[in-house]
Amino acid sequence: MDILLIDDNSTSVFLTEMLLKREGFSDNIRSFLAAQDALHYIEQHLPDRAPAVIFLDLNMPVMDGWEFLDALKPHEQELAQRCHIYVLTSSLAASDAQRAKEYTLVSGLIHKPVDSQMIKLIRTEISEQSK
Amino acid sequence: MNTSLQLVQDEQRFRSLFENNPDLVLFQNATGTILDANQAFLAHINKPKEQVLHRPLSDFLPPDKRPLFQQKLLEAFRGKKVRFETDVKFDGLEPRRFDITKVPLMDDGQITGIHAVFRDITAVAAAQLMVQKQAQKLHTVFESITDAFFLVDHNWHFTYLNSEVERLLNVQRDDILGLSVWDVFPEEANGVFYQHYTQAISTGQAVHFEGFFERLQMWFDVKAFPSEEGLSVYFSDVTDRVKAHEELYRQNNDLQQFTYIVSHNLRGPLANIMGLVDLLSSAQPASYDFEQIRQHLQLNTHQLDAVLQDMNTILTIRDNRNVVAPEQVLLLDVIEQARRTLEVPLAQCGGSIRLAVPPNVRVHGNRAYLYSIFFNLLSNSIKYRADARPLQVEIESTVSPEHDIVITFADNGSGFDLQKAGSDVFKLYKRFHSQHVGRGMGLYLVKTHVEAMGGHIAVSSHEGVGTRFTIHLR
Structure with missing residues (x-):
């Protein structure tokens, strides 16, 4: 199961990676500090290998989380059912949660910090849907 | 004929x-x-002819008028036609106003007498007086209202204006009465006022609007009423109100930015710390993971502190906005000061600065702010230089026609997509480069400092070519 972490904050990447490993979520975790690099990677591997889960930060320079989601729209068909995107943000703004709902590819919005319990929850969610 | x-x-x-x-x-x-x-005449003084003929006119005149008539008679006998106006109260009658003409009668080069013609103009004079009184009354009304008021005819010529107009527009009544509005204010010939006035005239409907009067940098609240004579315009100075509104809007914007900061930049490192502390409880002391967690904790506590210090800096500038006394600062001095501070990194990247600033140029402002402006711009230039070529910075100062000091700060660095960055360029904690460390504080500070000194700043940039800032200061 391929997992992508997109976050320009190295601590945030470190934290999420550590939790995912500890929960035995997957061994195949790739992190990107820039969203455009992640987009490039995904486009290279489509249509055969879509990542199973993407953890996406919102507030990033050059290409932010929203722009990344917009850039993915052309691939929506190929990604639907196969890829779960979780927006991971330190923002508590209600407007962000509202906006996230407008993207069908987004499975949920998680406020940082992510913890073990949240990882377990996501894992259950994914396994139930892929049944 | 005989x-x-x-x-x-x-x-x-x-x-x-x-x-x-x-x-x-x-x-x-x-x-x-x-x-x-x-x-x-006989009917007017109500006397038969025999009581009038062969008697001097002065017999029928009130004593106070006799010298006047005597003098006019003498003038007429010198051979010229005399005309004058006076009130006469003939014996036992109401006073009337007469327009009197005395015409000499010539016979063989001799003046044999004069014809005196009394035209009764009492009614006409009364009407004229009434008109004058009405005009005066109207004038008093227009002078007593607090609004500025003027009238223009169908050719846009000023036909009336009150002293509030003179005061607000800094004009003299006698200089502009009879002139066209658009000759007096040619710069407004196609502006917002013209557009509203023509609308009022073409639709026959009154208009009410707020307009900015460029020449005097004032906002006016204007009501214009079309009529058969042309257009009557009332206006008042609402600059303070508009300014207050703008200030409120600006403060509201600042507040929104502050919420954004709290949400993203305070909570970012804080959320990390919370997560790290959580992990710490299950990590073996002295293990590799433990050490990593500790290092991240250190990094994030410092980031948190940096954000708090930024906020302190911002709040200090805002608090001092009306407190710090401005001085005349030598521009070259503060640029040199900023250059010295960044001398080492500048030399390390092989960068150079070309200065075209006359040594005597002074700007009205605050030395610390000016230093901060050049320090931040220069450190940005160093940080975002293009790898392909050595950094070149050009700093220039000129004087605008409005006597502003215009400073341009240009580099040949990596630039950014201005279209994409748009209005975010100067916003707090907005960043446009992913491969560089930056908090997104520099340009926000630059703009805040420039504006605190009553100036403004603009930017143009091209990816791969460079960035140019234009700063207007007084």
């Missing part, structure tokens, strides 16, 4: 003209004695 018959006929025609003239007509000799008087 000559004597003709004479008789002429005589008759003259008599008729004399007798039936509706004006009061007299014929007097050099001493003022009345030799003849027409019907209208």
Whole structure:
């Protein structure tokens, strides 16, 4: 199961990676500090290998989380059912949660910090849907 | 035709003209004695002809008018026509106003007498007085209202304006009455005022709007009413109100930015710390993971502190905005100061600065702010230089036609997509480069400092070419 972490904050990447490993979520975790690099990677591997889960930060320079989601729209068909995107943000703004709902590819919005319990929850969610 | 018959006929025609003239007509000799008087005169003073003829006119005049009539009689006997206006109260009658003409009668080069024609203009004079009084009353009304008020005719010519107009627009009534509005204010010939006025005239409907008067940098609240005479315009100075509104809007914007900071930049490192502390409880002390967690904790606590210090800096500038006394700062001095601070990193990247700033240029402002502006711009240039070529920075100062000091700061660095960055360039904690460390504080500070000194800043940038900032200061 391929997992992508997109976050320009190295601590945030470190934290999420550590939790995912500890929960035995997957061994195949790739992190990107820039969203455009992640987009490039995904486009290279489509249509055969879509990542199973993407953890996406919102507030990033050059290409932010929203722009990344917009850039993915052309691939929506190929990604639907196969890829779960979780927006991971330190923002508590209600407007962000509202906006996230407008993207069908987004499975949920998680406020940082992510913890073990949240990882377990996501894992259950994914396994139930892929049944 | 018989000559004597003709004479008789002429005589008759003259008599008729004399007798039936509706004006009061007299014929007097050099001493003022009345030799003849027409019907209208006799009727007016209500006396039979025999009580009037061969008596001086002064017998019928009030004593205070006698010298005037005597003097006019003398003037007429010098051979010229005399005309004057006066009130006369004939014996036992109401006073009337007369327009009086005394015409000398010439016979063989001799003045044999004068005809005095009294035209009663009492009614006309009263009407004129009324008109004058009404005009004065209107004038008083327009002067007493607090609004500025002016009238223009259909050719846009000023026909009236009150002193509030003179005061607000800094004009003199006598200079602009009769002139076209658009000759007096040619820069407004196609502006917001013109557009509203023409709309009022073409639709016949009053208009009410707020307009910015460029020449004096003032906001006016304007009401214009079209009429048959042209357009009546009332306006008042609402600059303070508009400014207050803008200030409120700006403060609201700042507040929104602050919420954004709290949400993203305070909570970012804080959320990390919370997560790290959580992990710490299950990590083996002295293990590799433990050490990693500790290092991240250290990094994030410092980030948190940096954000708090930024906020302190921002709040200090805002608090001091009206407190710190401005001075005349030598521009070259502060640029040199910033250059010295960044000398080492500048030399390390092989960068150079070209200065085109005259040594005597001073700007009205705060030394610390000016230093901060150049420090932040220069450190940005170093940070975002293009790898392909050595950094070149050009700093120039010129004086604008409005006597502003215009400073341009240009580099040949990596630049950014201005279209994409748009209005975010100067916003707090907005960043446009992923491969560099930056908090997104520098340009926000630059803009805040420039504006705190009453100036403004603009930017143009091209990816791969460079960035140019233009700063206007006083």
